[in-house]
Amino acid sequence: MPASRIYLLIIGLALCLVAEVAHADSVAVVSARSPIASLSRDQVTDIFLGKLSHYPDGILAVPIDQEEGSPTRDDFYRRLADKTPAQLKAYWSKIIFTGRGRPPDTVANGIEVKRRLAANPAAIGYIDSTLVDASVRVLF
Amino acid sequence: MPGKLTALTLMAVLWTATSLAAEPADAPAKAAGGAADTTPSIFSFAGFGTVGVVHSSESQADFANNFQANGAGYTRNWSASVDSLLAGQVTADFSKRLSGVVQVLVQQRYDGGYRPQVEWANLRYEITPDFSVRVGRTALPVFMENDSRRVGYANPWVRPPAEVYRLEPVSSSDGVDVSYRMPIGNAINTIQVSAGRTDTKFHGGSNIPDGVSHARQLVAFFDTIERGFLIVHFSYLHARLTVDAVKPLFDAYRQFGPQGIAIADRYEMHNRGADFLGAGASYDPGKWFVMGEWGHFESHSFTGAANGWYASAGYRVGKVTPYATIASVRPAGNTSDPGLDVSSLPPDLAAQAGALNAGLNAALGAAVSQRTIAVGARWDFRRNMDAKLQIDRGHIGAGSPGLLTNLQPGFQRGGAVSLVSATVDFVF
Numbered sequence: 001m002p003a004s005r006i007y008l009l010i011i012g013l014a015l016c017l018v019a020e021v022a023h024a025d026s027v028a029v030v031s032a033r034s035p036i037a038s039l040s041r042d043q044v045t046d047i048f049l050g051k052l053s054h055y056p057d058g059i060l061a062v063p064i065d066q067e068e069g070s071p072t073r074d075d076f077y078r079r080l081a082d083k084t085p086a087q088l089k090a091y092w093s094k095i096i097f098t099g100r101g102r103p104p105d106t107v108a109n110g111i112e113v114k115r116r117l118a119a120n121p122a123a124i125g126y127i128d129s130t131l132v133d134a135s136v137r138v139l140f
Numbered sequence: 141m142p143g144k145l146t147a148l149t150l151m152a153v154l155w156t157a158t159s160l161a162a163e164p165a166d167a168p169a170k171a172a173g174g175a176a177d178t179t180p181s182i183f184s185f186a187g188f189g190t191v192g193v194v195h196s197s198e199s200q201a202d203f204a205n206n207f208q209a210n211g212a213g214y215t216r217n218w219s220a221s222v223d224s225l226l227a228g229q230v231t232a233d234f235s236k237r238l239s240g241v242v243q244v245l246v247q248q249r250y251d252g253g254y255r256p257q258v259e260w261a262n263l264r265y266e267i268t269p270d271f272s273v274r275v276g277r278t279a280l281p282v283f284m285e286n287d288s289r290r291v292g293y294a295n296p297w298v299r300p301p302a303e304v305y306r307l308e309p310v311s312s313s314d315g316v317d318v319s320y321r322m323p324i325g326n327a328i329n330t331i332q333v334s335a336g337r338t339d340t341k342f343h344g345g346s347n348i349p350d351g352v353s354h355a356r357q358l359v360a361f362f363d364t365i366e367r368g369f370l371i372v373h374f375s376y377l378h379a380r381l382t383v384d385a386v387k388p389l390f391d392a393y394r395q396f397g398p399q400g401i402a403i404a405d406r407y408e409m410h411n412r413g414a415d416f417l418g419a420g421a422s423y424d425p426g427k428w429f430v431m432g433e434w435g436h437f438e439s440h441s442f443t444g445a446a447n448g449w450y451a452s453a454g455y456r457v458g459k460v461t462p463y464a465t466i467a468s469v470r471p472a473g474n475t476s477d478p479g480l481d482v483s484s485l486p487p488d489l490a491a492q493a494g495a496l497n498a499g500l501n502a503a504l505g506a507a508v509s510q511r512t513i514a515v516g517a518r519w520d521f522r523r524n525m526d527a528k529l530q531i532d533r534g535h536i537g538a539g540s541p542g543l544l545t546n547l548q549p550g551f552q553r554g555g556a557v558s559l560v561s562a563t564v565d566f567v568f
Contacts, residue, residue: 042326042368051328051366053269053321060269069523082426086459086520093567094294096186097229098279098287099241099260100319 026076026126029136031117035059036124039139045081047124049091050101055122063104064116064125072110076126184231190292192223192563200551201544203559205299206306207342209252212559214546221248223299223563225290227259237266245290250343250350259290260312270321277314280334281362282375284420284433286311292565296429296518298530299561301450301467302543303510307437308416310355310379313338327367334360343545344385351385356411369425373433375418383409386442389499396480396493403479407500409441428455436472442503445472459521465514471507475539505553509537516561525566532559 028044030036036055039047046052047061055061066073068085077083083091095101107113110127114135117123124139132138196203196213204211204222212219225247232240243259262276279287283305288294299305315336322329340353358379365372390404420433432451439445447470454463479497482490516530536542538554 045368046328046366051321052323084426084456084459084520085523086526087426089524089567090294093188093291094285094288096231097188097227097243097291097294099229099231099239099243099262099264099274100287102231 025129026072026079027129027132028076028080028124028126028139029113029117029132030124030139031121032135032137034117034121034124034137039124041080041140044124044139048077048080048104050095050103059122062120062123064113064123065104065106066110066113066126067106067108070109072126072128182233184233185228186231186568187226187228188291188293188565188567189226190223190290190563190565191220192292192298192561193218193220194222194298194559194561195219196544197556197558198544198551200548201541202546203543203557204248204343204545206302206309207250207340208248208545209250209343210248210546213544213557214548223292223561224248227290229260239264239266247290250341252343272319274317274319275315277312278317278334278336280311280313280360280377281332281364281373282308282311282360282377282416282418283435284371284373284422284431291567292528292563293524293526293567296454296461296463297452297465297514298516298528298563301452301465301512301514303467303469303508303512304433304435304448304450306508306543307435307446307448307469308377308418309340309342309353309381310338310358310377310416313355313358313360315358324365327365330362330364330366332360332362332364334358334362349385351383354382354384355379356382369423371422371424373418373420375416377416379414380411381409381414381439381441382411383443386503389496389503392492392496393480393500396489396496399480403477403500407442407477407504409439409443412439412441414439414441426456429453438472442500444475444504444507446470446508447472454518460517460519462517463515466512467514468511469508470537471509471540473507475504475507475509476501477504505539506541508543509540510542511535511537512543524568525564528561528563528565530559530561532561533557534559 043052048063053061074085077088092103107116110131113125113127117125118135194203194212195218198213200214202211202213202215211222225245227243227245229241229243240263242261244256245259246254246256248254258277260277260279262274262278264272264274266272281287285295285300289300289305313334313336315334317332317334319330319332336358338355342351342353344350360377363374390408393400393404416435416437418435422431430453434449436447437445450465450467452463452465454461477500479500480493482493485493512532512534514530514532516528519527521527534542534557536554541547541553
């Protein structure tokens with residue numbers, strides 16, 4: 001009898017671990033071919049919040065977002081701007097409903113982000129750290 | 141009327157431009173990133189709304205939002221027609237640089253009805269991503285949250301502090317605005333200059349009949365500096381205002397010779413220059429926020445002058461954000477006037493003059509003087525929705541109706557009023 005409970009407990013703990021792994025950190029990335037040398041956290045924040053349109057060297061920045069509800073997205077904005085998904089939605093609602101701007105283009109997942117970065121050296125995105133490979137350069 | 145015409149013309153322009161833009165292959169604008177999955181429509185739709193009830197402890201007057209006909213207190217014990225609203229917005233991206241937006245909003249109006257109103261309708265052209273021109277009906281960011289004051293989901297409170305947000309009657313403009321944004325060091329500075337005109341229909345309440353406020357030769361200057369979590373905002377607005385609802389009062393004064401003419405000249409709001417000056421700041425590092433604004437309005441007429449300010453702070457605990465706000469508004473001009481000297485007039489004229497003086501003093505005495513402390517909490521209970529509960533305790537200045545309207549004979553000026561508000565906000 002108690003054995004089945006112990007199994008359940010182990011499965012439960014394992015699920016927690018899996019959840020932890022799935023929640024691995026997001027990293028801000030640009031294409032490996034990108035001319036952008038380095039960007040501060042504040043600059044990346046301003047680019048993703050639509051406040052900064054160009055990189056410091058004058059190239060037009062093209063931020064790529066992941067879809068709402070994606071754990072990588074939630075983690076990225078929590079670490080970058082200390083914004084919860086609700087705070088981010090409130091922030092963009094303010095801008096959208098006054099016609100002053102719009103959020104970055106959105107893609108479905110990190111693989112799509114890498115595809116966009118490969119196609120456009122001026123693009124900037126964020127992916128789960130486990131997706132980092134030679135095609136991208138990690139900013140932070 | 142001209143305002144309505146402008147809006148209609150704009151919508152017609154939008155639809156024409158839409159049908160023209162729909163045929164040519166204008167889509168590659170979005171495909172800059174490569175992987176063209178599906179060709180997105182040039183139109184996108186979004187909306188927001190609030191369902192809310194408010195209760196007021198004052199049964200001899202109504203608490204309502206600016207320009208609304210009725211509210212909580214006298215008309216209803218609990219009113220759902222103060223904060224509840226629904227809005228839809230269509231955005232059209234005609235090209236990478238040209239876009240249009242039309243926002244239609246339904247909420248209780250000055251006449252107590254719910255006829256949809258065109259909140260914004262404008263065409264925006266990006267000369268560069270940091271330099272844009274808009275033509276049509278646009279929001280005037282006279283206050284930090286003014287553009288989005290009706291988007292409950294975008295704001296921490298049930299409604300922005302009325303002590304400040306009602307200082308200035310002009311909140312949108314039919315005209316042109318230019319916005320220019322530039323980085324200065326680690327900060328981003330955005331300058332916006334607007335020029336236009338607007339008509340606002342209002343509910344007069346007890347002292348003034350319903351009417352239209354016409355703003356002409358409206359020019360406004362706004363500056364927003366953003367650095368990290370800090371936002372600092374300055375605004376200045378000048379317009380020539382006309383409120384014809386009180387014209388008969390001043391026409392009558394002019395019949396009384398030099399003294400009457402002097403009174404009419406001093407107080408009549410006819411093509412009268414009015415100025416607003418405002419400043420505000422907010423700091424929001426995510427876990428908590430503080431913000432405050434100050435404003436001064438000077439009408440050079442019977443609506444007088446006023447200073448208002450508020451300070452607000454909140455702390456986020458998971459999905460719940462408790463907050464507190466203190467706000468104050470005080471008249472900065474005279475709230476009464478001796479009017480015509482009745483002692484030198486024959487009895488029948490003296491009675492008329494007395495009535496005019498009473499009318500003038502009723503209008504001057506409507507000046508808002510109130511200090512409010514509000515506490516509340518926002519709960520982000522599910523995606524794209526929040527629920528808020530707020531309690532306001534307002535202390536009304538002596539002789540003032542405060543922020544209340546529809547004053548009944550039993551209403552006592554001054555005193556205190558409490559509000560309890562519960563809302564659910566959503567965006568879609």
